Amino acid sequence: MSDFLIHVISVSCIYGILALSLNLQAGFTGLMNFGLIAMFGCGVYGAGLVHRFGLPVALGPALALILAVLMGLFLARLGRRLSTDYWGIATLSIAEIARIFATNLEPLTGGAQGISGLPLLFSGLRPWDGAARLALFAVILGVAWLICERLVRSNFGLGMKLIREEPQLARALGYDIDRIRSTVMVIASVIAAVAGVLYAHYLSFVGPELLLAPETFLIWAMVIIGGIANNRGVIAGAFAMQFMMAYVPFVKDYFALPSDFVAAARLMLSGGVILGFLLLRPQGIFPERVGGRHDH
Amino acid sequence: MVQFIFDTLFRAADLALIAVALSAVYSLIRFPNVALVQYAVVGAFVGMALQQQGVPIVPAVLLASLLVGGIAQVFNAVIFQRLLRLDPAIALIGSLALSMVLSAGFLLGFGPAAQRFSVQVAPATRVFGVRVTEMQVLTGGLTVAILIAFALLLFRTPLGREMRAVSTNPVLAAATGVNTARVTGLVVFLSGVIAALGGAMLALRGSVSIDMGTNMLLPVFAAAILGGLGNAFGAVFGAIVIAAAETLITNLNFGPIVGQDHVFLPASYAPAASFALLVAVLLFRPRGIFVSEVTRV
C-alpha cells in the first residue's frame, strides 16, 4: 500500500512543479498557455534523446534546458502581437506540432514506440528507492515554490501582475512588457522542463503520448481548483487532482463499474472541476492574496 | 491536378461548416468557443442514434441539428454568458472544459469505436478522370447549399441585417431598437445547427469517433482564424487554404528529388501543415487575412 501512496505523492510533486510553472504564466502574468505540455515535453525528450543516443545521463538536463529556453522564447515572441485568446490557440497548435513531430520523426525520437529503458533514479537504493525519489521531488518542488514566491513578490512580480491587469498602464510606467513576458516564459519553461526530466527518469519511458493536449488541461484544472495566482494553492490543487485521478480505479473496483468508467471519469473530473470552479468559485479554494507583500 | 482540386475541395467541405459556425458566433460573442467542434460530434452521434431507432436519415439529421442548436443555447446561457462577465480568456478555458465533459459523455454513451450512418455505399465513378463517390457529391452539394442559405439569411433578410449590426456595433444597434439578446440567441442557435450539420456530413462520408472533436479542433480553428475570426465567409476561404496545404503535403511525390520512384511525406504530417500555417498567419497577420471589423452594415 505505502508504495502506491509514495507513487501518487511523487507524481503529485511533479505535477505541483508543472502547476507552479503554469501559474507563473497564466496566474500572475495573464499568459493563457494551452501548450504547457510542450515545455514539459522539452524536459521529457531532453532526457529521452540523451539516453537514446547513449550520451551520459547528466547531459539530459542540459539538453532539456536548451530546448526549454528556445521554446519559451518562441512562445513569448508569438505573444507580442496576439490577443490572449489567439495566443492560447497558437500555443495549443505549437504543442500539437511538437507531438506530431515526436510521433513521426522516427530516426530521431523513436517514433510512436517512444524511448524505453531510461535509467530509474536511485534504482540502487532498493527497497528505499521510492522514498528517495519522493524526497528528491519534494525538495525540487520546494525550490521551485521558493523561486516562484520570490519572483512574484519582487518588483519584477509587480510588473507581471500589471501586465495581467493593465498592460497600457504597465507600459506607461516604463515596464518593458516584451522583456518581462520573455523572462516569465523562459523561467516557466525551464521549471516545466525540470518536471519533464524528473518524470522521464521516474517512468523510465518517453513517448509521444506524454504530450497529449488533455494533459495540459489537467494542469489547468489543478491551477483553477487551487486558486489561480496563489502558489501554495496550485500545489494543493495538483495534489488534490492527482489523488482524485489515482483513486478513480478504486472507486471502479468498489462499485464494480465497467472499466470505460475510469477513462470517462478522469475526463469528467478535469473538465467538470474546471467548469464547476469557474462558475461557482472562480478564485479557487485559495484565492490570490490581493495587495500581497512585495520586497523591493 | 484535377484530383488535387477535388481532394482539396472535399477536405475544405469537411472543415467549412464548423469553421463558419465558429466564426459566426465569434462575431457576436467575442471568444473562440472550442466546444463548437464537440457540438458537431454531438450532432453526428445523435443523428446516428436516431437512425438506429428507426428514424429515416433526413429527419434524423435535421432533428439532431435542431437539438444541438438548442443545446448550444442552453450552454451559452448557463455557462458562457456567466464566464464572459469574468474574461473572454476564462470563457475559452470554460469551453475547453466543456469539451472534455462532452467527450466523457460520448465515451459512456457511445463507446470508443468509430461509427457511421448506415447508408448505401457505391464504388466511385470517374468524372474528368477523378474518382468521386455519390456520398461525396451529395454531402458536398449539401454543404454548399447550407452555406448559400446562411449567406442569404445574413445578407438578404432584415434579420441578417440585425445580426451584422449587432456584430459591428452592439451599443449602436441596441440604441436603434435591435433586440441584441434575441439576435445573439438566434446566432448561437444557428451556429449549433450548422456545426451539427457539419458533423453529420462527416459521418455520412466517413466515420465519426469520439475523438473527432479533438482531431478537428485545430484545423477548424486554423480555417476560421485564417479567414479572420468573426468573418463567417472568410472561414470558407480559410478552409480551402488549409485543405490545400494539407492535400499538397500528402500528395507531393518527393521521389524524383531524392532519386527514387516514390517518396511521400507521411500523411500524419498533414495536420502539422495546417497548424504551422495557423502559427505563421498569427505571426505575420494576427487578425487573419480578411479583417472582419470593417464589414459594411
Next chain:
Amino acid sequence: MKKMIRVLAATSVLATALPAQADVVIGAVLPLSGVNANGGEDQRRGIELAVAQINEAGGVLGEPLKVIYEDSGNVPQRAIDAARKLVSVDGVALVIGEYSSGITIPLGQYLVAEGVPHLNPASTSGLVRGIGATSFSMVGLDNVSTEFAAKDVLDRGWKRVAVLAMNNAFGQGVANEFGAHFAQLGGEVTTTIMYTSGQTTYRRELQQAESTEPDAYVFTAYGADGGLMMQEAYELGLQEDPWYSILITMHNADTPAEFKTGLIGMDVDYTADDTSYKAAYEEAYGQSFQSAWSGYAHDTTLFAAETIERAGSTDRPAVLSAIAELGAEGFTGVTGEIKLDADGQRMWQPYQKLKVEGDALVSHE
C-alpha cells in the same frame, strides 16, 4: 491547506481499507478504452472464460482464481499507474498485459524492475524480446508472423506491394519486418505508409499507396480503422487489385461484408485442434470470435494458473521459477503448444491463411 491535507489523508485510509480478499489474485492491464478497446474487450472475454473454466475445476491452490482488470486507456503512463496499483495495493501474483507493443514494453519494464512476473498475451513487436528477465511472451513475435505473410504474398504472385500499417510500435515492427523478409525473398515494397490511427478518413493514405501502382496492397489495421479503410478502398475502386491483411481478425468484425469481398489475409491460429474453446466463446457471447486475441489471453490465464499451482504459492520468486519450468516443458492450450525459448519468448505458434466469405473468415490454404 490543513483541511486539504486532512481530506487527502482520509481518502488514502479509505483506499487502504478497500482491497480485502483471500482468493488467488492476478492482474490484467488491457486497453478497455481508446482505439483498441475492441481488442481489449476480446482479451477480457478470453480471460473470463479461462477463469470460469479454472474455478469450475476447483480453482488454484484450492482457492478461487480472481482477475483484477485495469484499463490502460491506450496510454503508457496510465498502464504503468495501473500496474503500480495492482502490484503494490492489490498484491497480485503476476500481471498479464497489454495489447499494443508500445504499451507492453514500458509496462513490462516497470514490472521487471519490481521483480513481478509479466505475461505478454498479445504484443508481437520484436522489441518485446528485450524487456527483461521476468517478462514472458505467450505469443510468437513479428519476425515469425511477417515471414509467414511475406512468403504467402509472394506465393500468390504479387511481386510489388504497397504496405500500410498504423503508426505505433506494432505497426512499425510489422512494416519493417515484412519489408525485410519480402525484399529477401525477391519482392519489392513500392511504398510503406504509416498512418495515424483513429482518423475520420484514410483517403490521402490510400491515394499515396495507389500512386505507386502496386500489384497488391498489404495492410494491418485495428478494428474501426480497418473497417473505414476497407470502405474507402472500395469507394476509390482500389479493390480491383488484391488486398492482403496481416492479422486479419483485428478488423474483420468491424468491416461490413460489402467492403471486403475477396479480402484475404493471415492470422495467428487460435483454434489449433481443439474446438471446445470456440464453442464456449460462442455460447457465452453469442457471436463468433471477434479477434485472435481472446484465445491468447485465455491461454495466458491458463498458463498463469498452472504456474501458480506448480509454485505452490503466490510467492513471486516461486512463480517465476515455475514459469521457467513450465515454459521449458511446454504447455498445451487452445492456441497450440506454448514453449518458451531462453529469452522467455514463445518459440513457435501456428498461423493460418484466411479469406473472407460473406461476413465470416474461413481457412484458405
